[in-house]
Amino acid sequence: MAKKNEARSQEVEAKEQEAKAQEEALTQEKQSEARSKAAQERKEAQEGSFFTQDVENENVKLSESEKAALEVAQGEVGGEVKYKLKDPETSYSDPDFTLAGDQEKPLPEDPSTELIARIRSGFIVKA
Structure with a gap:
């Protein structure tokens, strides 16, 4: 068992x-x-x-800052166009481009996506 x-x-x-x-x-x-x-x-x-x-975006209306960012992203901005900070009390810095105060500069040849985003948002504007 x-x-x-x-x-x-x-x-x-x-x-x-x-x-x-x-x-x-x-x-x-x-x-x-x-x-x-x-x-x-x-x-x-x-x-x-x-x-x-x-x-197709034929009928899309862009703001001035969006138009500027699009021009930058497409490489249509020549070296003569200068950019500045919308508010001179602020500053912006990335490895290829830095702005502070009332400084005005042309964009680098190949702007970063962060820089394009700052232009699109209106933080950085054409001088």
């Missing part, structure tokens, strides 16, 4: 270990599926980004 109980106990233990292994495999599979789904969603989000979509 003791041998039967021991055999049953081992059988139950083996089934419990098998169930646990199956549960772990399912958990790993779900995690893998979740990672794949997240990667796919990131890819779709990047593809749907306004930076990658081709759209």
Whole structure:
């Protein structure tokens, strides 16, 4: 009788270990599926980004600061155009371009995205 109980106990233990292994495999599979789904969603989000979509903007009205930023981003600004801070009490600095107080300067040949954003927001304006 003791041998039967021991055999049953081992059988139950083996089934419990098998169930646990199956549960772990399912958990790993779900995690893998979740990672794949997240990667796919990131890819779709990047593809749907306004930076990658081709759209026609014929009737869009831009403010003066947005027009200036667009000119800068498209490289249409010559070296003769100078920029200054809208508020001379402030300052701006990045590796290629620095403005302080009433200082006026032409933009660097390849302005940073941060500099373009500052022009677009009106923080930096044409002199």
